[in-house]
């Protein structure tokens with residue numbers, strides 16, 4: 168939504184102006200450059216500053232309990248994205264904290280929530296394992312009870328932001344002989360517990376994620392979230408939130424789909440490409456005057472707009488798929504220098520299309536792969552029934 172075309176009340180306008188000015192102060196060029204260099208998607212200074220101003224608490228809290236109004240929440244999301252704030256892990260922290268609120272005892276809430284709202288406590292997700300992530304219920308990381316404690320052994324793949332988090336929301340197996348959906352127990356494990364080892368990993372788009380090893384990690388039973396062997400009930404809520412299968416309100420102000428921020432980066436790359444091909448070259452000619460460039464760029468614009476207007480699970484797939492197809496098209500239109508990444512001499516539009524090209528792969532993987540989302544759409548939205556994975560019948 169373009170708020171330059173929607174009249175805001177004086178108070179809401181002041182909110183937007185203050186927020187934009189504050190983000191302008193704290194999300195500096197240096198913050199953005201460091202984020203790009205490290206791939207952390209997180210900046211502690213920015214995070215703490217936003218917490219100090221009360222923005223984290225307002226975003227976390229429902230409107231009825233004093234949080235942002237729907238309109239301000241929308242402005243908040245847009246301004247955070249517009250400023251290129253290193254930000255993705257707040258979503259994970261807030262999502263886990265909402266689940267903790269729902270399932271954890273009061274003393275654990277008292278330990279975690281105030282620090283989380285003050286920005287000091289961050290939470291990350293430990294579901295995926297080296298042997299597979301789509302079917303999370305096949306979890307092999309074991310938790311074995313020992314009196315009032317549990318002993319955890321195993322390893323988790325792609326635990327993003329573990330290096331900046333204080334707790335991991337950990338999926339474990341507590342009943343290896345039971346059917347898989349009755350074998351799971353969730354914990355909120357303090358990451359400074361002896362036996363936890365975090366090993367950094369960079370992805371193709373430069374993001375930092377981690378492999379985390381758990382060797383005889385002792386955790387008190389008070390860090391258990393939900394019932395023993397009842398972890399699937401907790402996970403279902405968590406997966407629904409991560410998959411964006413939430414009810415949408417009728418005001419049209421909510422974020423349209425998960426990963427729409429990534430779609431905005433594609434939009435910026437399309438705009439940048441249009442500016443490049445519209446500018447006259449050394450001989451005065453413009454590439455946009457070539458009918459083939461017009462057609463390919465026009466298609467890229469239309470596909471990007473369509474993806475950014477597609478809601479919920481469908482939008483999640485449309486955004487990643489469009490990034491995968493449009494980014495190479497933009498690079499092709501721009502020519503060989505478009506292969507150069509940002510901050511490289513000779514890069515076109517500071518490597519915007521090249522970055523989206525590398526980002527597109529992981530965007531279709533984390534939080535559930537595109538294939539898994541397509542199955543969910545087929546099953547839950549189109550009512551086509553469960554996918555059948557049995558081997559094809561031999562021909563007679």
Ligand SMILES: Cc1cc2nc3c(=O)[nH]c(=O)nc-3n(C[C@H](O)[C@H](O)[C@H](O)COP(=O)(O)OP(=O)(O)OC[C@H]3O[C@@H](n4cnc5c(N)ncnc54)[C@H](O)[C@@H]3O)c2cc1C
Nearest residue numbers: 292293294295299300301325326327529533534535536538
């Ligand atoms: C950058 C990054 C950050 C991540 N951050 C986190 C994190 O913080 N915490 C966390 O727990 N996980 C995280 N993940 C893991 C992510 O959720 C998994 O990678 C994802 O769920 C897929 O699991 P997998 O990689 O094990 O692939 P697999 O599940 O092994 O899948 C392999 C291939 O088989 C296909 N496939 C699998 N099952 C089906 C099916 N039923 N139908 C059709 N096709 C199928 C998949 O689409 C894929 O192409 C992250 C991943 C990445 C890349």
